[in-house]
Amino acid sequence: MIYFDNAATTYPKPRAVYDAVLRAMTEAGGNPGRSAHRLSMAAADIIYDCRCELAEFFGCSVPENVVFTYNTTYALNIAIKGLVSRGDHVLISNFEHNSVLRPVAALASRNVTYSVFDARGSTVEVLNSIKSLVRRNTSAIICTHVSNVCGLELPIAEIGEYCASRHIAFIVDAAQSAGVRPIDMRAYNIDALCIPGHKSLYGITGCGAVIFNEKYRESYIPFSPIIEGGSGVDSLNIGMPSLLPERFEAGTLCVPAIAALLAGMREVRRVGIDKIAQHELKLKAKLCELLSEMPEVELYLPSCDDESRPGTGVVAFNIKGKPSSDIADAFAKRGICVRSGFHCAPLAHKALGTGPDGAVRVSFSMYSSENEVRAFATALHEIIAEG
């Protein structure tokens, strides 16, 4: 089998991740933050270790500002619905996943409006697009760091700098970049960073996190949770606790998934994100080279003309005249896993001008190889020849 659907979730995981999940279930099987017995404390220790290392990894000095969620979508919902107020205007990019677009669109019920800036082109062009759309009541810019459809990287350092200069909140969807592109919340002026555990941080499905900038402390959490429930603390009060992270962590956390995230992140740090990124980009370049030799193939590769934004190892393409779902199915029959359709990102597909059935997406991980890329290209030749 060749697994090239890593933008959906990475597979396989590092051995240490499988071991960590088993250990969490066998040695830390209590409910964290509910008791003080050995199994509960073992689970709580894993969670706190993960908070500390995530905070450090992403440039946040306060581990309690790491709020665990079920996935990036939950994280984005907490950040967006918390930081955006009634009557505000926000900006999103034309490469957003539905995890940004849908919560923002849903805020219309609170009279929130939004505009879409163009993330293609040079950093200056992207910033000009943003500046042309900012209004007096613009309260937030919410954007992906890297497109899940084509790997285009947005200039988040420069966008963050602009946001800080205008006192605009900056929410970043790092679903595709966390673990494969450097992110420093402090340096990039990010108010809320939303990450998955199971993609390029190599954890398993079932947990993500929103990391709030260290300026959001006890005295300044100006927003409400979107989900209320048990927190293991202040149980006699009808409202959620005021402190992070428990304020936003109603219900029991998924300890095995958090243990997996911790183990995966440690493996990423051990290997080095620069090395992983270079490996994936090398595979991307090889695949693009092979695909560009096939006249039947249409590649969707937006250029950003900026070496500081190399993007990630994701390639979108179609065989002209063939639905992407048929192409993915043909690959599946050959034991090759790719994803077809719109990838929950209709704005990105519109910007890229893909077909009426979307496109085929190939996405690499640190475990993908050049031999697999060559085998993929051979299979693609066969599929084209089949007509």
Add this chain to the structure above:
Amino acid sequence: MPSCCAVIGSITYALKGQRLLASFNIDSRVIKVRSAGTAGGCAYGLEFDCINSDTVAALLRRGDIPYRDIFRM
């Protein structure tokens, strides 16, 4: 030596406090504090040797770890 308890609240801050104290060679244990002893109900606290009370209070304050009370157990 008698034990004292710093009532902290959340498990997150309790663990943060425990690790902070450990970095100053002060042993402590995370415990659940009696519900009747806290205004809002369930809370975690840190049990430590009362001889360290002043130091613990100072360290928790310096570490931005909110605690509600320190009492002798």
